[in-house]
Amino acid sequence: MKSGLSFLVAARQCEIAELEQLAQTGELVGVLSRLTHALQRERGLSNVVLASRGERFAHQRLRQADACLQVEQEVRGTFDQLDTDANGARNGARLFSRIAVVLHALDDLPDLRKRIAAQALTPQEATEAFSRLIAGLLSVVFEAADTATDPEISRALVAMFNFMQGKEFAGQERAFGAAVFASGHIDAPGQHQWHDLIESQEGCFRIFRDFANAAVLGAERSSQDPGVLADLEKLRRVGSALLGEVRLDPSLSQVWYDCCTHRIDAMKTVEDLLSTELRRLCGRKITDARAQLRDQQAVLATLTHAATLAAPGVPAPYGPHLERSILDMVQEQSRRLQAISSELDTVRASLNERKVVERAKGLLMAHRQLSEEDAYRTLRQMAMNQNRKLSEVAASVLAIEHALSNSAA
Amino acid sequence: MKSGLSFLVAARQCEIAELEQLAQTGELVGVLSRLTHALQRERGLSNVVLASRGERFAHQRLRQADACLQVEQEVRGTFDQLDTDANGARNGARLFSRIAVVLHALDDLPDLRKRIAAQALTPQEATEAFSRLIAGLLSVVFEAADTATDPEISRALVAMFNFMQGKEFAGQERAFGAAVFASGHIDAPGQHQWHDLIESQEGCFRIFRDFANAAVLGAERSSQDPGVLADLEKLRRVGSALLGEVRLDPSLSQVWYDCCTHRIDAMKTVEDLLSTELRRLCGRKITDARAQLRDQQAVLATLTHAATLAAPGVPAPYGPHLERSILDMVQEQSRRLQAISSELDTVRASLNERKVVERAKGLLMAHRQLSEEDAYRTLRQMAMNQNRKLSEVAASVLAIEHALSNSAA
Numbered sequence: 001m002k003s004g005l006s007f008l009v010a011a012r013q014c015e016i017a018e019l020e021q022l023a024q025t026g027e028l029v030g031v032l033s034r035l036t037h038a039l040q041r042e043r044g045l046s047n048v049v050l051a052s053r054g055e056r057f058a059h060q061r062l063r064q065a066d067a068c069l070q071v072e073q074e075v076r077g078t079f080d081q082l083d084t085d086a087n088g089a090r091n092g093a094r095l096f097s098r099i100a101v102v103l104h105a106l107d108d109l110p111d112l113r114k115r116i117a118a119q120a121l122t123p124q125e126a127t128e129a130f131s132r133l134i135a136g137l138l139s140v141v142f143e144a145a146d147t148a149t150d151p152e153i154s155r156a157l158v159a160m161f162n163f164m165q166g167k168e169f170a171g172q173e174r175a176f177g178a179a180v181f182a183s184g185h186i187d188a189p190g191q192h193q194w195h196d197l198i199e200s201q202e203g204c205f206r207i208f209r210d211f212a213n214a215a216v217l218g219a220e221r222s223s224q225d226p227g228v229l230a231d232l233e234k235l236r237r238v239g240s241a242l243l244g245e246v247r248l249d250p251s252l253s254q255v256w257y258d259c260c261t262h263r264i265d266a267m268k269t270v271e272d273l274l275s276t277e278l279r280r281l282c283g284r285k286i287t288d289a290r291a292q293l294r295d296q297q298a299v300l301a302t303l304t305h306a307a308t309l310a311a312p313g314v315p316a317p318y319g320p321h322l323e324r325s326i327l328d329m330v331q332e333q334s335r336r337l338q339a340i341s342s343e344l345d346t347v348r349a350s351l352n353e354r355k356v357v358e359r360a361k362g363l364l365m366a367h368r369q370l371s372e373e374d375a376y377r378t379l380r381q382m383a384m385n386q387n388r389k390l391s392e393v394a395a396s397v398l399a400i401e402h403a404l405s406n407s408a409a
Numbered sequence: 410m411k412s413g414l415s416f417l418v419a420a421r422q423c424e425i426a427e428l429e430q431l432a433q434t435g436e437l438v439g440v441l442s443r444l445t446h447a448l449q450r451e452r453g454l455s456n457v458v459l460a461s462r463g464e465r466f467a468h469q470r471l472r473q474a475d476a477c478l479q480v481e482q483e484v485r486g487t488f489d490q491l492d493t494d495a496n497g498a499r500n501g502a503r504l505f506s507r508i509a510v511v512l513h514a515l516d517d518l519p520d521l522r523k524r525i526a527a528q529a530l531t532p533q534e535a536t537e538a539f540s541r542l543i544a545g546l547l548s549v550v551f552e553a554a555d556t557a558t559d560p561e562i563s564r565a566l567v568a569m570f571n572f573m574q575g576k577e578f579a580g581q582e583r584a585f586g587a588a589v590f591a592s593g594h595i596d597a598p599g600q601h602q603w604h605d606l607i608e609s610q611e612g613c614f615r616i617f618r619d620f621a622n623a624a625v626l627g628a629e630r631s632s633q634d635p636g637v638l639a640d641l642e643k644l645r646r647v648g649s650a651l652l653g654e655v656r657l658d659p660s661l662s663q664v665w666y667d668c669c670t671h672r673i674d675a676m677k678t679v680e681d682l683l684s685t686e687l688r689r690l691c692g693r694k695i696t697d698a699r700a701q702l703r704d705q706q707a708v709l710a711t712l713t714h715a716a717t718l719a720a721p722g723v724p725a726p727y728g729p730h731l732e733r734s735i736l737d738m739v740q741e742q743s744r745r746l747q748a749i750s751s752e753l754d755t756v757r758a759s760l761n762e763r764k765v766v767e768r769a770k771g772l773l774m775a776h777r778q779l780s781e782e783d784a785y786r787t788l789r790q791m792a793m794n795q796n797r798k799l800s801e802v803a804a805s806v807l808a809i810e811h812a813l814s815n816s817a818a
Contacts, residue, residue, distance in 0.1 A: 001485050002493070004512035007505045010493035014501030076410050084411070084419035092423030093558070094750065096416045097742045103413035104739050139743075146750070149502070330513050331781075333506045334548075335771040341503065341555070342768040345761065352754065359751040362744040372740075 005300055008330055011337075012293045018149045019289055023282035024082065025144045029157070030275040031078050032137050033164060035071045037268050039137075040171035042068050043130035044261070046116050047175040048253060050123040051182035056254070065113055072106060079103070091147035098139045105133040123179040128373060131172060138165055146351050151343035156281055158350055159211040160274045166204030167267045173197040174260035180239050181253035192384055194240045207350055212274070219273050223266045231259045296329060353391040360394035363401045414709050417739055420746075421702045427558045428698055432691035433491065434553045438566070439684040440487050441546050442573060444480045446677050448546075449580035451477050452539035453670070455525050456584045457662055459532040460591035465662070474522055481515060488512070500556035507548045514542040532588040537782060540581060547574055555760050560752040565690055567759055568620040569683045575613030576676045582606040583669035589648050590662035601793055603649045616759055621683070628682050632675045640668045705738065762800040769803035772810045 045061040079099055084092065112129050115121050121129075141164060145157035176194060180186045186194075209217065235256050238248075357379065364375035383393045454470040488508055493501065521538050524530050530538075550573060554566035585603060589595045595603075618626065644665050647657075766788065773784040792802045 002489050002512075004509040004516065007488070007493065007509040007512060011502045011505035011509065014505060018502065079416070080411050084416065093420045093427065094746045096420035096423060097739070097746050100413040100416040100420065100739045101743050103411075103416060104736060107413065327513060330506070330509045334510050335774065337503045337506055338764070338767050339771055342764045345757075345764065348754075355747070355751045355754065358747050362748055365744065 004330055005296075005326055008333060009293070009296055009300060011333060012289065012296060015149075016286065016289045016293065019153075019282065019286045021083075022144075022148055022150060022153050023279070023286060025148070025157075026153075026275075026278045026282045028078050028082070029141050029144055029160060029278065031071070031074050032140055033160075033271050033275055035068070035075050036134055036137050036164060036168065037264075037271070038064065038068045038071050039130055039134055040168065040174075040264065041261075043127060043134075043171065044174045044178060044257060046126050046130070047123045047178050048182055048257060050116060050119065050121060050126055051179045051253070052250065054119060056182070061116070068109075072109075076103075076106070091143070094147065095140065095143045098136065098143050102133070102136040102140060105136050109133070123175075123182075127172070127175045127179075130175075131168075132372070134168055134171075138168060142351065142354065146348055149340075149344070150285055151340055151347055153278070153281055153285065154344055154347045155211045156213070156274070156278045158347055159208050159213075159216065160271070160278060161351075162204045162208040162211070163267070163271055163274060166201045166208060167264060167271065169197050169201040169204065170260065170264055170267065173201070174257065174264065177235070177239050177260065178253050178257050181248060181256050182250055184247040184250060186240065191240050194236075196380065198236070211347070211350065213277065216270065216274055216277060220270045223270050224263065225266070228259060228262045228266075231255075232263060235259060299325065299329065356391055356398065357394040360397040363397065367401060413739055414705075414735055417742060418702070418705055418709060420742065421698065421705060424558075425695065425698045425702065428562075428691065428695045430492075431553075431557055431559065431562050432688070432695060434557070434566075435562075435684075435687045435691045437487050437491070438550050438553055438569060438687065440480070440483050441549055442569075442680050442684055444477070444484050445543055445546050445573060445577065446673075446680070447473070447477045447480050448539055448543055449577065449583075449673065450670070452536060452543075452580065453583045453587055453666060455535050455539070456532045456587050457591055457666060459525060459528065459530060459535055460588045460662070461659065463528060465591070470525070477518075481518075485512075485515070500552070503556065504549065504552045507545065507552050511542070511545040511549060514545050518542070532584075532591075536581070536584045536588075539584075540577075541781070543577055543580075547577060551760065551763065555757055558749075558753070559694055560749055560756055562687070562690055562694065563753055563756045564620045565622070565683070565687045567756055568617050568622075568625065569680075569687060570760075571613045571617040571620070572676070572680055572683060575610045575617060576673060576680065578606050578610040578613065579669065579673055579676065582610070583666065583673065586644070586648050586665050586669065587662050590657060590665050591659055593656040593659060595649065600649050602789075603645075605789065607645070620756070620759070622686065625679065625683055625686060629679045632679050633672065634675065637668060637671045637675075640664075641672060644668060708734065708738065765800055765807065766803040769806040769810075772806065776810060 042061065042064045045057045045064050048057045049061050082099075084096060108129075112126070116126055138161065141157070141161045145154060145161045148154040148157050173194070176190075176197060180190065180194075209220075212220070235252070238252075239256065360379060361372065361375040364370050364378060365372060368375075368378075370378065379390060379393055379397070382388075382397075383390045386393065451470065451473045454466045454473050457466045458470050491505075491508075493505060517538075521535070525535055547570070550566070550570045554563060554570045557563040557566050582603070585599075585606060589599065589603075618629075621629070644661070647661075648665065769788060770781065770784040773779050773787060774781060777784075777787075779787065788799060788802055788806070791797075791806075792799045795802065
């Protein structure tokens with residue numbers, strides 16, 4: 001029969017296996033961050049191309065599409081290296097189905113680019129297609145953050161996810177503003193949407209700051225050029241104040257694009273540091289866990305030796321000293337894992353707002369036969385009308401649908 | 410390169426593997442429930458033996474110890490059948506270290522029984538030793554509930570855990586009351602402890618009722634004999650009102666024990682039903698998931714066939730009809746898993762109070778060098794003094810210790 005100590009060693013080995021899988025996830029998150037960045041640039045350029053009827057950025061867009069293709073190959077390669085064997089993969093169900101969504105969207109990219117080249121899409125349609133793909137990439141990072149089994153790594157992933165999501169809102173703002181300046185026109189819902197994009201960015205960066213470590217926070221503080229930020233705020237004011245028939249110099253579109261790009265490129269250096277720190281953290285955790293496993297195995301070897309010296313049939317072959325040290329090890333490990341589990345719950349709570357919104361969206365899609373965009377737009381419209389936060393409206397939707405489905409059952 | 414569809418199939422296979430592991434956990438929970446029940450009886454009998462200086466129940470105690478030994482062998486056998494390979498085990502770290510604690514406590518049982526036979530322990534010491542072991546068994550069930558990846562199974566496990574925990578408080582009350590009646594004496598802290606045991610039972614049964622299905626709820630309602638419950642309440646009143654020098658007929662100890670045993674044995678029938686329902690649920694879920702996997706694989710086969718007919722190098726070999734059905738499958742699966750994840754968070758939230766108490770206990774043990782019992786007693790004392798719930802006091806302890814350790818760092 002297996003002893004308590006052999007389960008203790010098995011528990012530690014499981015921890016190491018989980019950490020090794022997390023390290024693989026860390027690599028994946030790094031390459032997803034690069035593809036997201038490249039696609040964000042392509043989205044911004046495509047928008048200007050479409051809004052200017054092909055007059056601006058046509059060449060840059062083609063070059064950026066080539067750059068995206070290269071990183072896409074890397075992402076596909078990393079997906080291929082994932083262990084998809086059902087018995088080896090932890091939390092595989094959610095991660096793999098997110099990846100399936102991403103691969104499907106990547107397969108659609110060549111067609112999207114053809115239609116952009118043929119000016120067969122509005123800027124808004126192109127933005128939505130790119131944004132959907134990027135949302136898929138971010139969902140993979142979200143899954144990684146939500147299922148990580150080590151609190152420190154989970155914190156790093158939550159910081160990474162929120163930074164990437166904040167940067168994505170900044171990218172959406174770049175594309176949105178570029179189209180506004182290029183067309184010289186904005187309406188009231190457009191102004192509201194612009195405001196939302198700014199609010200959402202700030203919300204993400206607040207969570208990022210709660211979870212990032214000191215090195216990353218320092219890098220973030222020094223990454224942004226105050227002059228660029230002042231220009232950005234000025235352009236935001238000018239652009240979002242445009243109403244109705246007032247027309248603006250379309251060349252401001254370029255100024256806006258450059259200013260946003262400056263800011264987003266600076267964010268990219270922070271994201272790279274987050275990615276490096278994440279990989280370093282995984283490496284350190286694995287080293288620590290292996291060292292502790294070696295210590296436990298040394299005790300196990302001593303005990304096995306003591307057992308062979310004892311008379312057969314004697315129930316407790318270890319001396320009181322060893323007996324105590326096993327008990328200590330067993331209790332210490334159990335307490336440590338308990339503390340880890342509570343801490344994980346705390347870190348993951350920060351991801352709940354997003355889950356509530358996603359779930360409300362899913363319910364609206366299923367019960368009201370809406371597309372994903374329409375479900376999201378409906379929620380945003382409700383939030384706007386009721387002057388409440390998106391996550392509050394989503395929580396109400398869930399409560400109401402839940403009550404309705406219970407009374408129907 | 411792997412396609413989106415192959416990740417979709419991998420995701421489904423992971424789900425099935427998780428369900429199969431849950432089914433194994435369901436078996437484990439069933440046999441743990443039987444060992445818990447047997448040990449609860451032995452604890453109650455041992456208490457009367459010790460409190461009556463060996464005059465009462467000595468023979469029954471020995472018979473019950475034999476019964477425990479048999480179930481213990483079954484539990485050890487089930488532990489042995491668990492797959493402890495680090496790559497196959499899901500959530501292994503926490504589950505296995507809980508099992509390590511349990512095995513260690515089981516190894517100590519023969520010694521505990523010897524000391525009870527020799528009257529070398531107080532009733533309280535014996536109760537604590539048995540309760541510690543039972544708490545370990547319940548922790549294994551708790552881990553299973555907290556890490557289950559299917560919301561319906563998680564609900565069933567939460568119901569099961571809370572019922573077992575409520576029954577355990579009922580068992581502690583039986584042992585506690587038996588000692589009070591046998592000795593004919595109770596003091597003020599003792600009265601408070603008796604009150605706590607009743608409150609804790611009721612809290613657990615409330616959560617059980619929130620999560621159990623209709624069949625189990627019906628069985629629970631009809632399981633209890635109202636006459637027995639009336640006797641119980643009367644004895645509770647008589648026993649907990651005893652103060653100071655008033656002495657009572659020690660034979661009430663037997664009446665109390667029989668009354669509690671009636672009630673607890675009736676609970677056992679509900680627990681058995683919970684266990685049966687859990688196994689049936691796991692079986693049904695696995696069948697469903699396999700059927701859905703077969704459907705997906707049929708689509709995959711059609712697509713592979715379509716791909717072989719297409720010209721080489723053509724990027725999208727599927728017709729628009731199949732293209733759409735893949736997209737639907739991918740999106741449907743992703744939404745379903747998202748909804749599952751939110752639902753799981755909701756179910757697991759019901760386990761949080763216990764986690765907070767466990768974690769506060771762990772902190773007190775680590776920072777103040779207290780034993781587990783002393784840490785728990787300290788928390789209970791604080792709750793009594795401040796007239797607050799145990800979980801509220803535990804949350805304050807966590808907040809204070811967290812603030813202190815942050816200011817020290």
